[in-house]
Each structure stands twice: as structure tokens, then as C-alpha cells.
Amino acid sequence: MLIRRRPWQEELEIIDRTMKAISGITDPEELVDAYWSGIGELLPIEDYVAVSRRGVEPPYYLITRSSRFTENINPWTQRDRLPRLTGGLLGEIAFGNKPVVIDDLPSRLLPDDPAHFYLEGFQGLVALPQYDGGEGLNVTMMLVPPGIEIDHAAVPVLHWQSGLFGRGTQSLVLRNQLSGALAALDRELQVVGEIQRSLLPRELPAVKGLDLAAYYLTSARAGGDYYDFFPLADEGVGLFIADVSGHGTPAAVFMAITHAIAHSQPGTHTPPAALLTHLNVQLARLYTRDGTFVTAFYAVLDPGSRTLTYSTAGHNPPRLVRNGRVQSMDKASSLPLGILEVQLYSQATVQLEPADLVVFYTDGITEAMGAPASDGSRPLFGVERLDRVLIDCTGHEAQQCVERVNAAVAAFTADAPATDDRTLIVMRCA
Numbered sequence: 449m450l451i452r453r454r455p456w457q458e459e460l461e462i463i464d465r466t467m468k469a470i471s472g473i474t475d476p477e478e479l480v481d482a483y484w485s486g487i488g489e490l491l492p493i494e495d496y497v498a499v500s501r502r503g504v505e506p507p508y509y510l511i512t513r514s515s516r517f518t519e520n521i522n523p524w525t526q527r528d529r530l531p532r533l534t535g536g537l538l539g540e541i542a543f544g545n546k547p548v549v550i551d552d553l554p555s556r557l558l559p560d561d562p563a564h565f566y567l568e569g570f571q572g573l574v575a576l577p578q579y580d581g582g583e584g585l586n587v588t589m590m591l592v593p594p595g596i597e598i599d600h601a602a603v604p605v606l607h608w609q610s611g612l613f614g615r616g617t618q619s620l621v622l623r624n625q626l627s628g629a630l631a632a633l634d635r636e637l638q639v640v641g642e643i644q645r646s647l648l649p650r651e652l653p654a655v656k657g658l659d660l661a662a663y664y665l666t667s668a669r670a671g672g673d674y675y676d677f678f679p680l681a682d683e684g685v686g687l688f689i690a691d692v693s694g695h696g697t698p699a700a701v702f703m704a705i706t707h708a709i710a711h712s713q714p715g716t717h718t719p720p721a722a723l724l725t726h727l728n729v730q731l732a733r734l735y736t737r738d739g740t741f742v743t744a745f746y747a748v749l750d751p752g753s754r755t756l757t758y759s760t761a762g763h764n765p766p767r768l769v770r771n772g773r774v775q776s777m778d779k780a781s782s783l784p785l786g787i788l789e790v791q792l793y794s795q796a797t798v799q800l801e802p803a804d805l806v807v808f809y810t811d812g813i814t815e816a817m818g819a820p821a822s823d824g825s826r827p828l829f830g831v832e833r834l835d836r837v838l839i840d841c842t843g844h845e846a847q848q849c850v851e852r853v854n855a856a857v858a859a860f861t862a863d864a865p866a867t868d869d870r871t872l873i874v875m876r877c878a
Contacts, residue, residue, distance in 0.1 A: 454490065462489045476620050477522050480513075483613055495591035497566045499542045502585040503527075507534045509542040514566050515591070536561040541575045545584045547607050548575040549600060553592075567591070574598060576607045578614025586614060637669035637697060644670045644700045647707045653677045653685050656751055659876040661846035663854060665812075671869035672699025673810050674706055678717045683751050686717045689873060690744040690785075691763065691810040698740075699869075705735055706742055706785075720746045720759035721780075721793040728761065728785045728793070736786030743784045745808060754877070756806070757797045761785045764814065767831075767838055768798065769805040774835040777806075804877040805849065807838055812870035816857050829860050846874040 454462075466486025473479045484496070498513040500523070511531040512523035521529050533539065537556055541548050550556055551572045557564060567573070572592040577584025588610060592598055645664075652660045662675060672692030677685055690706055692699040709730045710723065717723050723746050731742060745766065747758035758766075758777060762784030768775040779796035800806075814834055817826040837856045841849040850872055857870070 459490060462486060474620065474624065476524055476617055476624070479617055479620060493590045493592065493596075495570065495593065496589060497538070497563075497591060498586065498588045499538050500586045501542050502580070504532070506543065507539060508532055509534070509539060511538070511563070511566065512586070513588075516566055533562045536563050537567065538563040541589070542584075542587055545577065547577060547603065548573070549598075549603055550575075551597070570594070571596065572598070574603060574606065576610040578611055578618075580618065588614075634669070640697055640700055641666065641668075641670040644703060647704060648675065649677055653679065655685055655749065656683065657754070657878045658749075658751070659846040659878065661850045661874045663850045663870070663872040665866055665870045666700075667812070667866040667868050667870075668696045670697055670700035671695060672703045673812065673869035673871040674703045675808075675871055675873055676707070676710065678710075680718055680748065684718070685749050685751075686720075686723070686746065687749060687808065687873065687875075688723075688744065688746045689763065689808045689810065689871060690742050691812075691869070691871075692742050693740050693784075695868065702735065702740055702742065706731070706744075718748050719795060720748050720757055721795050724759050724761050724782075724785065724793040725791070728791050729789055731786035732789035732791075741784040741786045754800045755797050756800055757795055759793045759795045761793065764809060764811055766806055766808045767835060769807070769835075769838045769841070770801060770803075772839055772842060774838060800877050802877055803842075805838060805841060806875040806877075807834075807849070807853075808871075808873040808875075809834070810869060810871040812866060812868035813853065813857060813872060815868060816861050816870070817864075817867060818860050819862060829857055833860065846876045849874045849876070 463486065466483065469486065470479050470482045473482060495515040496513065497511060497515070499509045500512045501509045504510055509532075510523075510527065511533065523530060536558075549572070553567060553570050553572050557567050561567070570591040571594045573589045574592070575587050575589040578586045578588070648664060652662060664673065664675065666673070672694060674688075674690045674692070676688040678688065680686055688710065690703075692702040692706065706727065709727055713726060724744060727742070727744065742761070743763040744761040745758065745763040747756050749756050758780060760778070760781040762781070765776045765778035765781070768777055777796070777798060780794040782793045783791055814829055814831050816829040818829070820826055833856065834853065837853050838849070841852055844852070853872060
């Protein structure tokens, strides 16, 4: 009997039905089953064997599929259970790197062939390799029973279909592997983010005459913004805010390094310039050789005298709102931390008054981007918008002010995800 191809209308219907069936499949094993079920309608061949030399040292190869397997073995997840052979007719085909058609299989199959069990009793076979980088690492063989002949004219199209299917299957395997790797990476980043957040203050300090509130948001699982409070003598408190250049995990690592250095020598927390000098020397000497830097602002609050003495390392100047007007605390600014090992940091002092509002922030607030303009540019939230919101915070508590700023930024960005870390600390004087 000679098996010829069906009329093209029937083939098209079968192939279309098969393509629809496999279009929603994400598991490679299910994909293979669905594909060969469709192919089985085109060619009523029930027996098969497949070999692979992917990841196997030559001259060995694996039998990945066979109609004579007594149990289902997943060749992707159970490779250690697959038969491992060398030599014989299947070895010749596996390493031949070309399609093979054998019409008289019994004359080619020797009694001591290592794959005799998988090939005996068949009249012929059609072996179709799936190439990867020009190498037929996987070969699928249709086994032809006695009394059946295959129209050789159909083999080129079968080879074409089999090759395309092999590439599709491999792409699905790689996609699943990539998805798994990304999921594992995301879990690791979650842990990094949790560790990072654990370095932030668990609660805000209780300072007589002050109302404090803070907000912290990373643009990724982890980020490079950092804020902290240091208890000082005479009920004083040190307030620190910093922003590591860059985003994500590298910035989070530098954030953790900055935190560790800042906590390594408590005696350096006052005066403010001493802490910034200490941080700068350590970062520039040991950690920022790749161009990374840290902007920082550190202030020491003396509740008794109601003074705020501060020093700045390239950070955004905090905003002081007094009597409906905004002042910039920019009197003591120097280079960011980690750029030059020898760097002087100056200090300035602000006398606080009742009802003063002091707002410390990172540039993720002012550089939040709005909708694209007609020329494609993206406007920034900016300091002027921030100041207008802060003026409207007159008479409100610190937490209410934080919420108003966040609401204004969200409205400006149309609730788009943050592209940079955002940190906000608000201090209201009684």
C-alpha cells in the first residue's frame, strides 16, 4: 500500500486545526503531543522513535521518545531516565546531520544493534533532524510497518514542517527557562528589597515640639534612596537623607553600604559636616571607583535651642515653609559623596520658628514625569509645583502634608509607575 498525501483542502483543515490547538500551549511536552496528534491525521503512522544528542558527550545519544516506551517519560524534566546508547543505526542517523529515508529497514538492522528493540518489526523509517546552529541535535523518526510505503515526494515538506516545529518547541523551552529564571531573580530581588527596607527606621523618633512623617517608595524591587534618624545627646536628633546614583539592586547595595558606614562610628554624627566627611572618605576610598556617587543631606536638630544645623553633599535642598513663603536650605552645599576623597563640607544653621514646615526629599519627587508634550518631551513635576503644594499645607499635620504631595505627584504622572525612587520626610514645628 502506498500512502499518498490527502487533497490539499483536507490537509489545510487538519493543519489549521492543529495550529489552533498548539497556539495556547505553554508546556513543551503538551505541544509535542498535540503536534504529533495532528501529524497523525496527515500520515497514519503510529510508531516512532526520537533521539537527541543535546547535552550528551559523543558518541552517546538519548532515546527521548518511542512508541514502545512502557511509560511516559518527560524528556525535559526526566532526562536521567532516558535510555543512553552509542553506535548502531540510530547512532549513525543521530550524528549524520541530514534527513534519512530507509525503505528496507530489516536489511540495515543488525541483530546486535543497541537500538534493535525500538526498530525491529518495521519495514522502513523516515528520519527528520531538527537543526540548532546547523547541527541536527534532535532527530524524529517515523517507523513504517510492513506493507506500507511512503510517497517520497511528501518527505521534503515533512522535513520542512518538522524543522519549523522543532525550532518552535525549542523556543518554548527557552521561554519557559527564561520565565523560571526571571521568577527566581524576582524572588531574590524581593528579598533584597525586604533587606533594604529593614535598614530603614522602623518608627519615627518622638521629638518634643515636632511632628514627623515619612514616605518611601522604590521604583523597582529595591532602590537607592535612604533616610535615617540618629539619637543624639540632650534629646537631639540627627536627620539623614540620601540618594545613590542609579537604580535597582546595585543602588540598593550602595544604600546598604552607606547605612553600614553611617552606623559604624556614632561619634561622627555631630557636627553634620563630620558625618558627611566620614562617609565621603570611606566611599571614595573603597567603594565608588566605578563612578557611583551618593547625594546626601544631614541635619542635627537641637530641640532646646530649636536650631537645625545642616550640611549638604550635592543633595536637593530641603524646603522651609514659613508664613506662606518657601525658602531653600541651600547655604552649605558641596560635592556628592564618593567623588573626591579630599572634600570639605561646610555647615549652616536655621533657627526654627513655631508652625515652620521643613520638607526633605529625593529627586524622584521633583523629577517625576508627566504626560509627553506634542514635541515628545516629558515635563517634570519640579520644585515650583512642590512648593505650591507645600504652601497649601499650611495648618496641616506632617502626615497630611505627605499625602498631599503624593496625591499631587500621582495626579501629575497620571498614576504611572515611578521611574525613580521617591523619599519624603516632613517636619512640622509646634
